[in-house]
Amino acid sequence: MDQINAVAKAINGYFDLMYDADDDRFPEVFHDACLIHGMREGQLAAWSAAEFRDLMRGRQSPAAMKSPREQQILTIEQTAPDLAAARVRVRIGQVRFVDHLVFHHIDGRWLVTSKAFHVAAVLPPE
Secondary structure (H helix, E strand, O other): OHHHHHHHHHHHHHHHHHHHOOHHHHHHHEEEEEEEEEEEOOEEEEEEHHHHHHHHHOOOOOOOOOOOOOEEEEEEEEEEOOEEEEEEEEEEOOEEEEEEEEEEEEOOEEEEEEEEEEEEEEOOOO
């Protein structure tokens, strides 16, 4: 159970990064080899960790936009001593995502090594 709590803590770091978009915290959440992918407008979008980091740098953070902070851990499963998976819900601006995160325990930390996202809803402007 201690490792599940450690993964939950890593997920909370992910939530903070997605909301604040603090570039300095990116390496604390994502491994350099991470792949990010999901469907956008009927097409598969895929980015390396570096490309995704650039995308985050290029957008205004939800915190700066004073967007509501919506996030929820839906599931966590540790499948091996160094491997865990989680399904989370997170809102970025007007878009609500369901993200599937794969974590590996590397150098004493749980890092996201794969992120598959699904656009669950696009919300009307407030």
